[in-house]
Amino acid sequence: MTTIWQALRAVLFYSGLVVLVLLMSLSVCLVGFFPFRYRQLCLTFGNKMIMAWLNITCGVKVKVVGLENIPDNACVVLSNHQSTWETFFLQHLFVPASVILKRELLWIPFFGWGLFAMRAIAIKRSKPAGAIRQVLKQGKQRLSKGIKVIIFPEGTRVRGSEVGTFMTSGAALAKAAGAPILPVRHNAGQCWPAGSWLKTPGTISIVIGPTIATDNHNPRELTAQAQQWIANAL
Numbered sequence: 001m002t003t004i005w006q007a008l009r010a011v012l013f014y015s016g017l018v019v020l021v022l023l024m025s026l027s028v029c030l031v032g033f034f035p036f037r038y039r040q041l042c043l044t045f046g047n048k049m050i051m052a053w054l055n056i057t058c059g060v061k062v063k064v065v066g067l068e069n070i071p072d073n074a075c076v077v078l079s080n081h082q083s084t085w086e087t088f089f090l091q092h093l094f095v096p097a098s099v100i101l102k103r104e105l106l107w108i109p110f111f112g113w114g115l116f117a118m119r120a121i122a123i124k125r126s127k128p129a130g131a132i133r134q135v136l137k138q139g140k141q142r143l144s145k146g147i148k149v150i151i152f153p154e155g156t157r158v159r160g161s162e163v164g165t166f167m168t169s170g171a172a173l174a175k176a177a178g179a180p181i182l183p184v185r186h187n188a189g190q191c192w193p194a195g196s197w198l199k200t201p202g203t204i205s206i207v208i209g210p211t212i213a214t215d216n217h218n219p220r221e222l223t224a225q226a227q228q229w230i231a232n233a234l
Contacts, residue, residue: 044092059201066208082189185233
């Protein structure tokens, strides 16, 4: 009976999600001439509505700790990757922000339009060398304009409470741009697990750590420092 109830709630959530994504895509056309910062504020309001709808339909709440650690200036956000949830939530939490994601997501009708309008850095994961160069080039451009860059250094969603192996591209970008690293840990996979369309009621906890200065360490050392903090945060 619990599974049937979860399934019904999930169907209701996804029905509303489709409507919200369509409205967000329409808003892209309406606010496309706005400066990026204001355009993203409008679009990420849709992400906020999606989180509210998730709470109403599936009983998933969010608790954020460490908001005081978010810098006013640009930084590279390194977060663990467990779910689709963080793609929605982190963009409105760290607005203005640009997310690094796989290029195939831009091909999704309507949803991909919104990602493109929010200046996502879409990479080809099949060509890692080219992807790293793209991250460094476009990431530095975003950071120079005061836009935070969100990176999931595990590269793919990791199930369970363990943290996967981190790639060094995020730390390399922060080092090259002279920007601090902001480590983030969450447990979204407990409520919105990868590979499942069912949602489990509960509270997603997200912890934002203190920034990590990049002056005196190389990318490998910075990656290890961020990974250690994230692994021990929850």
